[in-house]
Amino acid sequence: MSLSSISMLMPSVGIWEYFDFARVLMIKTATTIDWTIDGIKSFQSHNPDLVATTTSPHFIGVAVAIISCLLVSPIPEAATIEVLFGYGILNLVYLGTLLLTQVDTSVIIEYWLLPNLTYLATCITLTLIRRLFISPLRNFPGPFSASVSNYWMAKELGAGTFSRTVRDLHRTTGATVIRTGPNEVSVNDAEAVVKIYSGKYQRGSFYEAGKLRGHAAIRETRSNYHHTIWRRIWDKAFTPGELKHYAAQTENATSKLVNSLKKKSGEEVDCTKIMDEFALDLAAQLTYGEDAGIQDGTGNKTFLSSLKNYLSWLGYHGTLRNLSEMLSYTRDPKILTTYCSNSESLLINRQRHNPDSHDITSHLLLTDPESNRKFQIPLQLAANTNLSIQMGTSIGSTLSQTFKSLSSLPKIQQKLHKELDSHIKNGGDLSTESLKNLPYLSAVITESLRLHNPFTTGVHAAIGEKGLEMPTYRLPPHTQVYIPILTLMTSEKYFSKAEEFIPERWTENEEMVKDKRAYVPFGYGVHACPGKQLAINELKVVVARVISSFEVESVEGEEVEWRDYSMVRVGEWKGRFKSRK
């Protein structure tokens, strides 16, 4: 029975009389479908070769691939899992239909396997064509492999060479914008800092991999709603009153460090190890009210290495978003669980034995009065306390590199000695409060944070719906973007003799800072570091107390090797802390 004859069965009396228009429309539609089917049949009989081609496995594969690429490519950050799920379901339905027709295995291979292979090959080809020839980012310079795949960036981050490679690319090409991924650019432009990170900007997809056991900490969350609430909770941990409390703990820890260095006065020591271990113990003390026992050997020896390994792993997987999205459905890798268990055992200890400890965690346990919300789930709290450990430990690399710089710059050491000696002579002491207004010490720390910043890669953001219009370039909507901190803060465009450690640029030689907007050691905007003042206080106390007690000498070489694995990791450097007479 043809479709038009079915439509004729529609009642032509009663209520349908009042809907004559609908009836006529249905008849017309049915007739059109009828004609179309007849047309296809007639076309098939007149063009058997063409029909054979269009129903061939390869044609089906290519056609479905083109349709799916057209559907998926306009979606910014299409979720891999959803795409794979859709692909899997369609495939299963198709395979099920083939199996139901009880055809031979050879037919199944021909009509299921071949279209799939053609489909995948076509998708890959179309994606490459889009990334290379159609993407609006195609005109920005950058490594060829970076424009076709994120693997380039992951490889650089995994090797810890990313920020230096990006800096070299900006320098050799002279370009402000470099393409470092199929949809990712690095922008070395002080003017763009305000534009990219203003208001409640969208965080980059890079942070998705930073979720610990499925839970984002404040830095990793891409939800502005959560961030606003969590940031209010975090900010309460860094009020002036709280900073005074942490100052006392920092001073105690530094006195212990100075005493232990005195015992080794003049001996060759591994400075990086000393500073890293000190920083981790202090971070644990401030976060959990108890140090991690790394310096005195009572704590877990693997803690520091597990943190470093985790951060390298994170850099690699953060870039391969699709991979990390899929990994989140599997068991947590050992590298992650080892780090988490080390940090979380301190959290558990704190909750069991010292729940009233006055530390950063005590604030993270509180409810935000405005929203009446708090870190609900233990794993959410743990993700945030783990972040506090990571961020706190970051001062280790800055300290280590600063002492390395000072060891080869005796004049700067002498100037510091002079300022500190006269400060003490005039009744000052080496407490956080008393060190606040020493201009040369402040300049040394400011310069250290420029040249030896622990976060060299840059903060990842996603450009909004309207794109970003700058005088000399335009970034299209949804581009993943970051300001490369190392490149920016060591750019001759913004700082004279940018690679040199010159604290005077922050005192009498102000002209050596050409554009202050390029100085962003603590980030910019709503996600900027809430621990900034704490970090500066820590750095000042440690540098002042160590330099006031010792002359720092390097045993060998000018340069100390460092790598950036989400956070800078400094290679071993041997030095001497010689007690001053």
Ligand code: HEM
């Ligand atoms: C030299 C030391 C430090 C430097 C250079 C530094 C730098 C930064 C930077 C650049 C960011 C922004 C990251 C981003 O947007 O992705 C940040 C965020 C953050 N920092 Fe620090 N930081 C330091 C020390 C600390 C310390 C000691 C703490 C306290 C435990 C801390 C807590 C945080 C937190 C919680 C965030 C996330 C803020 C948010 O997403 O709203 N930082 N830090």
